[in-house]
Structure formats: C-alpha cells, structure tokens
Amino acid sequence: MTNSQPSTTAVQSLLREDRIFTPSSDHAASLGGAWCATMDEYHARHARSIADPEGFWAEIAQDFEWFTPWSKVLEWNCPDAKWFVGATTNICHNAIDRHVLDGHGHEVAMIWEGEPKCAGESGREPEVRHISYGELLEDVSRFANALKSLGVKRGDVVTLYMGMVPELAVAMLACARIGAPHSVIFGGFPAPAITDRMLDAQSRVIVTCDGAWRRGSVVALKHNVDEALDALAAKGHVVEHCVVLQRTKNECTWNPSRDRCWHELVSAQSTECECEAMDSEDLLFLLYTSGSTGKPKGIRHTIGGYMVYTAYTAQQTFNLRPATGQVFWCTADIGWVTGHSYIVYGILQNRVPTLMYEGAPNWPADDRFWEMVQRHRVTHFHTAPTAIRAFMKWGDEHPAKHDLSSLKLLGSVGEPINPEAWMWYREHIGHDHCPIVDTFWQTETGGHVITPLACVTPTVPGSCTLPFFGVDVAVVDETGCEVAANTGGLLVIRKPWPGMLRGIHGDRARFIETYWSRIPGMYLAGDGARRDERGYFWIMGRIDDVINVSGHRLGTMEVESALVSHASVVEAAVVGMPHDIKGTGIAAFVSLAPHVSASEELKSALREHVAGVLGPIAKPDIIRFTQSLPKTRSGKIMRRLLRDVAAGRDSKQDTTTLEDFAVLAALRGNEE
Ligand code: WT7
Numbered sequence: 001m002t003n004s005q006p007s008t009t010a011v012q013s014l015l016r017e018d019r020i021f022t023p024s025s026d027h028a029a030s031l032g033g034a035w036c037a038t039m040d041e042y043h044a045r046h047a048r049s050i051a052d053p054e055g056f057w058a059e060i061a062q063d064f065e066w067f068t069p070w071s072k073v074l075e076w077n078c079p080d081a082k083w084f085v086g087a088t089t090n091i092c093h094n095a096i097d098r099h100v101l102d103g104h105g106h107e108v109a110m111i112w113e114g115e116p117k118c119a120g121e122s123g124r125e126p127e128v129r130h131i132s133y134g135e136l137l138e139d140v141s142r143f144a145n146a147l148k149s150l151g152v153k154r155g156d157v158v159t160l161y162m163g164m165v166p167e168l169a170v171a172m173l174a175c176a177r178i179g180a181p182h183s184v185i186f187g188g189f190p191a192p193a194i195t196d197r198m199l200d201a202q203s204r205v206i207v208t209c210d211g212a213w214r215r216g217s218v219v220a221l222k223h224n225v226d227e228a229l230d231a232l233a234a235k236g237h238v239v240e241h242c243v244v245l246q247r248t249k250n251e252c253t254w255n256p257s258r259d260r261c262w263h264e265l266v267s268a269q270s271t272e273c274e275c276e277a278m279d280s281e282d283l284l285f286l287l288y289t290s291g292s293t294g295k296p297k298g299i300r301h302t303i304g305g306y307m308v309y310t311a312y313t314a315q316q317t318f319n320l321r322p323a324t325g326q327v328f329w330c331t332a333d334i335g336w337v338t339g340h341s342y343i344v345y346g347i348l349q350n351r352v353p354t355l356m357y358e359g360a361p362n363w364p365a366d367d368r369f370w371e372m373v374q375r376h377r378v379t380h381f382h383t384a385p386t387a388i389r390a391f392m393k394w395g396d397e398h399p400a401k402h403d404l405s406s407l408k409l410l411g412s413v414g415e416p417i418n419p420e421a422w423m424w425y426r427e428h429i430g431h432d433h434c435p436i437v438d439t440f441w442q443t444e445t446g447g448h449v450i451t452p453l454a455c456v457t458p459t460v461p462g463s464c465t466l467p468f469f470g471v472d473v474a475v476v477d478e479t480g481c482e483v484a485a486n487t488g489g490l491l492v493i494r495k496p497w498p499g500m501l502r503g504i505h506g507d508r509a510r511f512i513e514t515y516w517s518r519i520p521g522m523y524l525a526g527d528g529a530r531r532d533e534r535g536y537f538w539i540m541g542r543i544d545d546v547i548n549v550s551g552h553r554l555g556t557m558e559v560e561s562a563l564v565s566h567a568s569v570v571e572a573a574v575v576g577m578p579h580d581i582k583g584t585g586i587a588a589f590v591s592l593a594p595h596v597s598a599s600e601e602l603k604s605a606l607r608e609h610v611a612g613v614l615g616p617i618a619k620p621d622i623i624r625f626t627q628s629l630p631k632t633r634s635g636k637i638m639r640r641l642l643r644d645v646a647a648g649r650d651s652k653q654d655t656t657t658l659e660d661f662a663v664l665a666a667l668r669g670n671e672e
Pocket of ligand 1: 289336337338412413414415416417438439440441442443444464525526527539541542634
C-alpha cells in the first residue's frame, strides 16, 4: 500500500436496516416452484460451485447444445480465462433454433410495443407485435444472409445503432449466427460516439434506422450516422455499408453507393441460413462502456461462457420457466448490457417471452408502463432505481389506476437502490407480495454476480444480498485480505466465472491496469462495499466517489439514502467539495417531491435528518435543490460533474454520455 493510494478499509458504514422480507412458499408456487428450493440448498450449491467450479459448470453447460464438446471446462491464466475450451456452438442456435427443433416454433418469443399510440381504430392504440420462435428464426436467417450478401464474414465487427425495435434483436442474433461480433451503440448517443466506437472496433458495416421514436418525437438516427461516417472518412476509415431500417419515415439523405434499405435487402434473401459453428472463445460482441475517465472501453465477451452464464443467471435469479404464462419485461435499452443479457440472450434461451418497448416511460402519460403491464399480463418487471424514483415523483395514482395483478416478481438493476425506493416499489408496484431481486453486476461481468434468487433469498431493502453460483466475491482491504463484517472495502471477485469479460478491445494494458493491478490476482469491480453480519452485500458506491470528511471515509450511497428517506426528497446525489476546515465537505444535490417547496428551513431540516440517521459526521455542508440531476443515458448520476459544480469549477469533463445538458446548465447557473 502506498500513501498516494488512500486506504478504503476505513470507509464508515453508518446505515442500519432491520427490515427483512422472507419469501413464502406461495411465491415459489406462483412461479412454478423455485429452482433452488431452500437457503440451505443455495449455500451448499454455492460452496460447491466455488470448491469445484469445473464440475459445477460442466453440469450446467450440459443443458445447452454444443456442436462439438469441450476438452476442458476452464483454463485460467490470470487474467485470461477460457471456458469450455475447444467446444463449438452458436448462441443463436441455443436462443432460437433449438426451441423450433423441439417443436415450440409457434410459441411467442418476443412481444414488442411501439411508442406512438395511433395504430388502433380509436386512434389511441399502440402498435404491438407478437413474434414466434419460428418467425424469429426466419427473420434472423434472412438478415444473416443479407449481411453475408454484403460481404460480412466471421470476425467482422458489425455496428448496430438503432432504436428499440425488434429488428435490433434480429440484427444481433443474425450477427451471432454468422459469427460476426456485434457492437451495439445506444441510439441516444450523438455522432461522435459512433465515430469513436467504429474506429476503435475497425467496423466497416453499420445497421441503423431512419429514426427512433422518443417521447413523441423522432430522433434522427440516420442523420447522426451520416455525420459519423463523414468524420470517419475524413480519418481514412471507410465504412462500406450502411443498412437502414425504415421506422419513422423522416427525411433522410441517401448515399446510393453506401446506403441499403433493410426491407429491400432482406426481401431478396432465403429464410435458410445455417448457424456457423463458433469456437466457445470466439468474440460474441463488443460493448463500449464509459469509465469515469478516458475514452470508452470496448468490453469483450465471448460466446460459450456468456451463453451459459446469461441463461443460467436469468433462470435462477428470476425463476424462469417456459410455457407457464410468464412474460418477462426488462425496461432497459438494448444499448446497455442489461438489454443484451436480459432482454435478448438470457431470456430467449429460457423460452420465456421477452417484452421489448420502444419508447419513453412517460409517453403519452406517466402511467404508460403500468398500462403495458396490464395489457401484456407481465409477470416479471425489471427496471432501474432511477426509474423507480421517477415513478415515485410522478405520483402513486399512476400505478394505482391499472391492474398489476399479473406481476409476480420485480427486479432492480444499475445502481444501489435506496431503501425508500425499494419500499415504494414493493408497496405500489408489487402490492406487498412480489419479491424484489436487486441484481448487482456490470458490463464486465456479463450477468448477475450478487443477487437474491427469486422466492428463496430473504431480502433486505438496499442490499443486493448474496453471491451468485460460481462467483467468489469478497470485500477486501488494499492487501487483498477480507475485512470484518460491516467494514467498508473494495469489492473483488477472486475466481474466474463464465460470463466475465475477456479483455478491453485493443488495450491489454488498460485491461490489466483497470481490473487486475490494484489487488493482484483478483478482479477489481471498482465499487466500494461492505458485508453485514448475515453475509449480505451492500454496495456503497464507486470507489472514485468515496468522500473523505475529516479523515472519515463515507460512501456517497449512505448519505443519499438518508436524504431520500426524508418524505420531501425524491432523489439525491452527494459529492465531496473543498472545505477550508475539514478538507472535504459534503455537498448534496436534492430533488424534491411534487408540491414540496424549497426553503432554508427545509435545508436545515434535511441536515438534521441526515445527522439523525447517520450521525453528525454525515451532515451535508451545503444542500442545493434541483429539478433533476445530471445522469448518464443509462440513468447513473454523474457525480464527477457534480463535484465540479460543487467546487465551482468549469467542467472539462467528457459529457457525451450526459442525458440532459440543460440540467447541468441549470445547476451551474444556480450558484449560491
Ligand atoms: C456499475 C456497473 C449491471 C448492468 C447495468 C449497469 C452499479 C449496477 C447495481 C446494483 C448497486 C449497482 C455498480 C456497478 N450497479 N447494479 N444492483 N446495486 N450498484 O452496468 O453500466 O457496467 O455499471 O453499476 O456501480 O459497478 P454498468
């Protein structure tokens, strides 16, 4: 340990939570019986998965179809893992063909709902599509042939920059089918994000849409692509083909030498296309994730391990069972890993219909999601804490208007969920009977690494509970030793797991430096965490966000949760700021519940409230009321920007991932 690298072991943990919710046998029965029946069984299987990972994963992997078997389950030369060595398979085969071959081709694979409400006779119905495995197989095969006709071969990276339309999933699966890795770019990103990612991946083919519907207006995707491809050409990188799906019918510029119409292209193709036999360790996709500093990292995931891990985590965490009336809805965008793993690959493999929604949660009104839950009889609803806090702010009356009785399980993902939001979710969406699974993981982990198992794990608001099978996760100090219960430390994973990243595309040094160098031999997640006396994990926030007040290290999450537990607060972000006496003070950005007005009295009340929950050390030095907080497009609060605002610095930070620039402008202009 060096002095320049501050120890995280002294992070204060002040939050206490005594509520515990034990699932009843009724829960399990309503989901067709739990895969893992008791906590004893969970502990025994988890222990076995750590003691004998190869034996454990070999058993799980047997349930998948491989074209040739593996010679070895795992080859581990830290940080390089190879899973199911020598085996060949195709994830598209396991997600679609397999179900068709087993006689389930007529079953619904995907339900899709478009954003605009204009299709029906009354003029207020949305467009809905039900796509069976048989139809999906034809669509995917056609598009796979279309890609081949453009000269796309095994190993060529295909960039997908589309809205949330079924063709996005079709394109991903078509790429997987022919062994061309995909690189999905979130449709909300501007042109430079496309330029950077296509250059980094050396991708020469892009698939896009004319536009995407978002809150009633058209996001001009093709226009952004044109801009990006011009910029790429100027850098000497020529993109040969741009396939354009017509969705919104907005005006587009057309470059006949490069642009191809999706519909024309696929209509000429056969519906037969054999799956390529891919090596288990061939690249399945790149997914770019922006770190707190520097350019986005192209996270590499390979086929065999990711295939097994996403299907198995989805099955066990959500208790998925085919042909039992389950409908799984994950509200994420496919541009994030959550959408890759738990809209597309993990869910299709389990033969449970996956619902995909095109647009915004509050279009045309704040009850859109609840109307959809009712319309599609959704059983599994999976969303992010940032969305839950927005639902709270919009008001309880919206979910109350709809029949949510189909719901059996709720999921949360993406950031720590404040206990207050957890309780609201349980009460207003889950009507006190749906278990909540708070799934902790990362783009890098491929699938869940810490999560309750539906209907088995007793849950506690704000904790992601216990490790998934095969994941040896721990909270350690700078020397890699596990810390005592309720002491903050670094979250690490000490053994390889099948869904783990296989590298950062084109940057070996950064891969090692980011994940494997601070604690040699262990994967560093970059989050601070503690384990309580039950062994449950509590994520305390990103390591970079920890605040050091007069020598006490505080996790941002705890202070934020304390603020949100006050009735007048809906959302809060807490950062460190320069302070003359303490060195670092605490700045809190707070957004208030509807009908609560901002006042100096409220500020003092909130400071006292935090002191009451966490102790005086955690009292914010300044509180700033704001309409909304700056967030990445995936809903994470951008604390690094808030640090600059709190310090009165003009931010030189990269803001390409910021969802709403107006928020930042408002915060900057509102200096006290
Ligand atoms: C980071 C990973 C997981 C897919 C979506 C985000 C935070 C994620 C939780 C959770 C507390 C969480 C962590 C993690 N995070 N889920 N359930 N509880 N924190 O993927 O963009 O790669 O972000 O999101 O900080 O490191 P990502």
